[in-house]
Amino acid sequence: MRDVAAEAGVSPMTVSNALNGKRPVSEQTRRLVMETVERMGYQVNVAARSLRQRRTGVVGIAVPILDSHYYARLSHRLVRAFARAGLASVVEETRASREGELAAFRDSRLNAYDGLVIASLGLSEREIDALSREVPVVVLGEQELHRTVDRVGMPNAESAAAATRLLVERGCRRLAIVGAPQGPDGATLPEAAAFLPRADGFHDVAAAAGLSAASVHEGVTQEAGVRCARRLLELPERPDGVFCVTDTLAFGVLRGLADHAVRVPEDVLVVGFDDVEDARYLVPSLSSVAPDLDVLVGEAVRLLTRRIADPAAPAQEVTVPFTVVERESTRRPHDRRPPP
Amino acid sequence: MRDVAAEAGVSPMTVSNALNGKRPVSEQTRRLVMETVERMGYQVNVAARSLRQRRTGVVGIAVPILDSHYYARLSHRLVRAFARAGLASVVEETRASREGELAAFRDSRLNAYDGLVIASLGLSEREIDALSREVPVVVLGEQELHRTVDRVGMPNAESAAAATRLLVERGCRRLAIVGAPQGPDGATLPEAAAFLPRADGFHDVAAAAGLSAASVHEGVTQEAGVRCARRLLELPERPDGVFCVTDTLAFGVLRGLADHAVRVPEDVLVVGFDDVEDARYLVPSLSSVAPDLDVLVGEAVRLLTRRIADPAAPAQEVTVPFTVVERESTRRPHDRRPPP
DNA sequence: CTGAAAGCGCTTACAG
DNA sequence: CTGAAAGCGCTTACAG
Numbered sequence A, B: 001m002r003d004v005a006a007e008a009g010v011s012p013m014t015v016s017n018a019l020n021g022k023r024p025v026s027e028q029t030r031r032l033v034m035e036t037v038e039r040m041g042y043q044v045n046v047a048a049r050s051l052r053q054r055r056t057g058v059v060g061i062a063v064p065i066l067d068s069h070y071y072a073r074l075s076h077r078l079v080r081a082f083a084r085a086g087l088a089s090v091v092e093e094t095r096a097s098r099e100g101e102l103a104a105f106r107d108s109r110l111n112a113y114d115g116l117v118i119a120s121l122g123l124s125e126r127e128i129d130a131l132s133r134e135v136p137v138v139v140l141g142e143q144e145l146h147r148t149v150d151r152v153g154m155p156n157a158e159s160a161a162a163a164t165r166l167l168v169e170r171g172c173r174r175l176a177i178v179g180a181p182q183g184p185d186g187a188t189l190p191e192a193a194a195f196l197p198r199a200d201g202f203h204d205v206a207a208a209a210g211l212s213a214a215s216v217h218e219g220v221t222q223e224a225g226v227r228c229a230r231r232l233l234e235l236p237e238r239p240d241g242v243f244c245v246t247d248t249l250a251f252g253v254l255r256g257l258a259d260h261a262v263r264v265p266e267d268v269l270v271v272g273f274d275d276v277e278d279a280r281y282l283v284p285s286l287s288s289v290a291p292d293l294d295v296l297v298g299e300a301v302r303l304l305t306r307r308i309a310d311p312a313a314p315a316q317e318v319t320v321p322f323t324v325v326e327r328e329s330t331r332r333p334h335d336r337r338p339p340p
Numbered sequence C, D: 001c002t003g004a005a006a007g008c009g010c011t012t013a014c015a016g
Helices: A003-009 A012-020 A025-039 A046-053 A069-084 A100-111 A125-132 A156-169 A190-208 A222-233 A247-259 A293-309 B002-009 B014-018 B027-040 B046-053 B067-084 B096-109 B125-132 B155-170 B190-208 B220-235 B247-259 B293-309
Strands: A059-065 A088-093 A115-119 A137-141 A150-153 A174-178 A212-216 A241-244 A268-271 A287-290 A317-318 A322-325 B058-063 B088-093 B114-120 B138-140 B150-155 B174-178 B212-216 B241-244 B267-274 B287-291 B317-319 B322-325
Touching: A003 A012, A003 A025, A012 A025, A012 A322, A046 B027, A046 B247, A059 A069, A059 A100, A069 A088, A069 A247, A069 A293, A069 B088, A088 A100, A088 B067, A088 B088, A100 A115, A100 A241, A125 A137, A137 B046, A150 B114, A156 A174, A156 A190, A156 A241, A156 A268, A156 A287, A156 A322, A174 A190, A174 A222, A174 A247, A190 A212, A212 A222, A222 A247, A241 A247, A247 A268, A293 A317, B002 B014, B002 B027, B002 B287, B027 B241, B058 B067, B058 B096, B067 B088, B067 B114, B067 B247, B067 B293, B088 B096, B114 B293, B125 B138, B138 B293, B150 B293, B155 B174, B155 B190, B155 B241, B155 B267, B155 B287, B155 B322, B174 B190, B174 B220, B190 B212, B190 B247, B220 B247, B241 B247, B247 B267, B293 B317
Parallel strands: A059 A088, A059 A115, A115 A137, A137 A150, A150 A317, A174 A212, A174 A241, A241 A268, A268 A287, B058 B088, B058 B114, B114 B138, B138 B150, B150 B317, B174 B212, B174 B241, B241 B267, B267 B287
Antiparallel strands: A287 A322, B287 B322
């Protein structure tokens, strides 16, 4: 910048002002500076700018895993929304681990980010509370906690209940949930903590309808879904309605059922959660709980930019609306004959 | 850091050295400094460090779109591999646009990144050549260009040919390609430039086998695949073997065929490209060209770290091995003979 | 093994 | 509208 200033015969301050428009510069000087910048191929040094300004124009987005239907989509939408707000984004993978999430906060405190959006699964409410005092942060509500932190939450229990009611209304009598982390030892996988309220919503509806409610958990991947399907078919009473706590699990369940020649929706109805892009294109297409991503993303941006501007503002909590999208996997064929 | 130094009764240099281990520090001093750092909750300022060191420890990863089966997976793998090499990663979306790709280079030149991995579709060979002189860069070979830039390329033509040969070997007589960007006006979508060599490989094999080869293109999304399926079924001669230039397109094609009660593999065989995670779990599971992502990612990391260390090193080009993974979508039921 | 000085490249705050 | 001085928080290079 000093070189440009010397070449143009002005001070570095004037170059800075011509470039950033923070102070008025005469049209003539501005043009001269711009030409010189262009000719010399000058590029501002962001490290120096960040050091002086004490901000970077970059926000962190910390998600458990990038290679996941839901989080890939969510990250993509967040990146675009922040770009519209004039902020660059960095996407970090935490692997749903304490360490990964702490790293995201550390990177934020290192002044690498002006703020952080985190889908937290590995840290406790108390830890996030403490960390949120040092960094502008918005928590995406995978856990239903954090009353003192800005948060955009899903109504997990309510929406799971709505999905389960769909199964009941379609005539299912033997329900099952795939992905509720209730092993024989009672331990809860951190990656599955978000699914506890969904399981609650499921069980509430099953109990209210007086229906049996089986529960299997093998992990959170498609492969886990395949294994869950096998376990469902080994139950003494085969379920006829399955609620999966994510679409990814549902994809595996559909595959696992097909492996055993069990038909959907003829023999079993299946409903998922997240309404990822592929749900529409599967055969059968998958019914699913669809959170309103426009609201989720818009509120995350709004809350974070507000928090960056005013670190002392009172915490806000927003709940994202949802719908249950019905597709082939829960639609009984009209011309159906009784099973042989 | 100055405060920590004062508190510990040493110089800032000693704090820096205790923290970074660049120079030996007596065990006693080191422990004292570490305790003080811990107690005061000190965190290094990365902007200042970057400014002084002239490097950030961050690499940029620029992909056309995050919300895509293939690029979500690829980004995820690259992030992990760079982490193992001690480098943080920033994932940028370019939307396959000139502007997006130029922005990725600009961010790199701004000293925000030490290097850049880019899956480029929007920039010309000449432009990338010029930009690569200012920034350590590795090009992922969506385009088959760039002899003077470090590049990790796919053997697109060869692998597409191998996939097509699979269809021929399975008895298909009327081939079709989905996703080759050959509109009536001859214009090529930038997002589809990578698919031209795949189309070449397909047509070469079709011609060598003396088979007809239809060609449809509607875009690169699942929805485009659905539309392509419809167009295939409207052809005077319905194809019995379909090569899709991506798995995402294939997912749409499978859905579109199901909409018209056309069965896979009984009526039509389908093969995709990329071997994304979901290909295994679809019903029918999808045969696909599987690039060796371990090699792709490993070589990208190797070439970029080498280039960062030695900006003047001669350019290297690596080609990624592939396999064709056969699954249900091209496996004829045993009790069926190929058509006469 | 430890430290004092200088400077990375900007922008803030003060001055005119 | 323009500029000179100072300083953001580190690390490099020199010295002992």
